[in-house]
Amino acid sequence: MATSINGYYDVPEGVDVRGRYDADFAAAILTAEALRFVAELHREFRGRVRHAMGRRREAQRRYDAGAVPGFDPATRLVREGEWACAPVPPAIADRTVEITGPAERKMVINALNSGAKVFMADFEDALSPSWENLMRGQVNLRDAVGGTISFYDESRNKLYKLNDDKLATLFVRPRGWHLPEAHIFVDGEPAIGCLVDFGLYFFHNHAAFRATQGEGFGPFFYLPKMEHSREAKIWNDVFERSEKFAGIEMGSIRATVLIETLPAVFQMDEILYELRDHSVGLNCGRWDYIFSYVKTFRAHPDRLLPDRVHVGMAQHFMRSYSDLLIRTCHRRSVHAIGGMAAQIPVKDDAAANESALDLVRQDKLREVRAGHDGTWAAHPALIPAIAAVFAAHMRDGAPHQIRTADRDDASTVSEHDLLRPPHGPRTLGGLRLNTRVGIQYLAAWLVGTGSVPLYNLMEDAATAEISRVQNWQWIRYGVDVDADGVAVAVTRELFARVLEEEMAGIERAVGTEMFRRGRYREAARIFARQCTAAELDDFLTLDAYDRIVVLHPASASASASRL
Template identity: 75%
Template sequence: MECYYDVPEGVDIRGRYDAEFAKILTKDALKFVAELQREFRNHIKYALEKRREAKRRYNEGALPGFDPATRYIREKEWVCAPVPPAAADRKVEITGPVERKMIINALNSGAKVFMADFEDALSPSWENLMRGQVNLKDAVDATISFHDKVRNRVYKLNHPTAKLFVRPRGWHLPEAHIFIDGEPATGCIVDFGLFFYHNHSEFRRTQGAGFGPFFYLPKMEHSREAKIWNSVFEKAEKVVGIERGSIRATVLIETLPAVFQMNEILYELKEHSVGLNCGRWDYIFSYVKTFQAHPDRLLPDRVQVGMTQHFMKSYSDLLIRTCHRRGVHAMGGMAAQIPIKEDPVANELALELVRKDKLREVKAGHDGTWAAHPGLIPACMEVFNNIMGNAPNQIETNQREDAANITEEDLLQTPRGGRTMEGLRLNTRVGIEYVAAWLSGSGSVPLYNLMEDAATAEISRVQNWQWLKYGVELNGDEVGVRVNREVFGRVVEEEMARIEKEVGKEKLKKGMYKEACKIFTRQCTSPTLDDFLTLEAYNYIVLHHPRESSKL
């Protein structure tokens, strides 16, 4: 029997038909997504072209900085709309993909917020994206459950649960399985539109206390991109008939250009904002990408680029001051560690690193932080509670006036440290293993006691590319060795052998390791740096995963 999605005029579904997906891909929901796409696609295209123009300027030697034309926004006294009571306390947030078991465990984790991720922690196959929408609808309806047949265990929601925030994809990513008027839909419009359409009413009743839904917005480079999101929110609120300012969003400051636009971003989202977040892994990636044509700004090993580096500390301090001055949350960065069950001593050392990092954040003035694993929640929560007590946030109590004089030079200072063969090896190994998992459908991957996502894979890729392009001289045991194609080729070969030893020949053969190695190696050795690793990898998913048109 042939099955079809019931689509409005101008919409073509090219992903496989599934009865569960059809409950999400209703004619009315697709009509709503298509309205958003049609109204804002030219604005999105313009914003992406302005990104390309900025990249050309940086490649010609220019540096990002504060815009003189918007000084009045930075200097004027104004505040965003008051933070909704339902989202006032965000001391610890857990993040992860929109996978069914993960959603249940994260909502039950004891964290204040769960950020359900359609972006860096998710491999955007048709199956993952649509199954994720089904899972989130069930979560909002409080009907979600999962039967783990291997453990013969049923997972259900406890009470209370974490508040739900949803992160759609960035502006740059298309959705190749949904065409609107003959071109791929914008990925984030699909993610936002489907979730909002199906869940806004129940979310506001059960989780938002009259507000919401709540979102995280990734990968912005300029306030014009925030202005588009604000218009999308206003349009969505108007279409379904809810109060203007109901939708609330936190913007990740995870690109170097965006750090100079923080006031402007909050200004554009004034009615819809609940703060900014230090997306520190992507921020490091963006530092290399922004300065790809600047040989005087080479990064040391990625493990040395922490929050104590001057440019990273300046970024965090300025974000806190900006948010608190404007009356919204300043969220800290990710604790990527995962429990080391087989080694209690190593596990305690890892937890101590987490505690130290979180203590630095809360003392600096952050209102909350991120964790990648439920096992980290108690340690993170204890640190924040010890300093903040019963206060839901530090918006009023920690204004960071001392950060008022942070300069462009502070935010651009080149990080210090050495560049080693072990750093090159770790980048290569993690990059290949992550891409292999991503191609196989997993976007959040435990590797070497850390939870890796697309952001950390991007650091690995661009750092390798940078070292190769400029033939950097290594320190440490390989002092005097310059990174070139021959050295890199040997490293790739040896690290693939190590991966085979770690995962076994059978898994290496069945997995996507060889394909991942080709993609990662090609991107590291390309004459020009690709903007995003995930764009080429996404094309591979679309071309090589079985997909059918809407007419089966």
């Protein structure tokens, strides 16, 4: 167990912990041994991560110059070859309904008790990466894996604890390769965020997880934001390195990759191939996928999106993406997991609530008929309806459709299908909604909330990113939008007026006192700067990250004790 000297974390050579000192963090998570493990991962893989991020930038420069993504001729033999991933472990054969959410204490308990088959604890889009959120999330997951987690809600006089049985299986989503962790430095540079998330969780929980799940059945992970199979290869090597360190059999760690970038849809076979001993499937991260479509084609004015409410799975490029993912997964003997149902209960309007549930049922019916093996829900109240749809339509009553779904028609999915520009109206109302959602989400994110209910939907960083990049695209190209039947060009001046009006509307909605105490004005400044920038930034949260990073006031002394 780590100790502290003069209130600071005990750290190995070359490591600085610059986050606020907390005795719980020091004793439970930031032990010297755990930090050494994280530092070793960072040192071993940082060069390859830098190279991969450089290759991402090179690819984007090609797209900006007029190129488009496509299937790589150099890996044709991988795509056409007859190979399969390792068998799916029995513990996660049934993944029909998965719930996702941040690794907050009450959320973790409620999600594990929810009746879902899987709970994905999120350190990425649904979590604002403050020091406290990240470290308390690690404490919460350690207690959940150990079966000791509980939470007393004083306001409700209610104790939350785990059920005795039928708990969801825990998956953990670390951050993407591109995100740093500014509270932990290794050799004078910020640690790679995902290696902090993965390393701390794996170090403290692999033994307890295996004790409850059985040999060869985890831990389980979701891997986000990849654009190329070289990034999957890094993860595979991280897994093998960690399994060797822990003395567990190769292939024990299993992961599902989110296909949520446009370049990655052309790399699905290759990604599975690199992770074939550790993979259990792919997921349609559809909101980030829409964001990536805009970002990839930011210099292509012929590929402008309509209002985001019209960019759904009925769009040809989205349906093609889903079909190809299903075919690819089933050909390689792993799960194809569907997209997020972002609806949340409408508590004061029974008719509106039923209408929202009907939209969820229709979406999930489309997914299960297409061949998906499971899907995502943002709220526990959606789980019974989704489970009923999948139970009624899964072929032969099997827990998945890997062997039973017939998706031969997806073999005809072409590059053109995956790139076809979407169609639909662009309206002033769409610009207003983007602005309203983007500001409110970012204001919540800056104060530590990464998953925000807005307008009967659960918004996270992915939907805020769609709002940002779509506004940028429309302003950049002076797009005409429909304003009550009149075509109006989206200019910086129009956007400034919309921003001012939407800020006034937000203040009326939340109240003057809440508006004053919140960080709405700061959020509006960040959002406006991003929407009007000459060059589109890669990620909204990268720009805003420094504004939530609060370092330990005496961080220069945080490394005073060396091992």
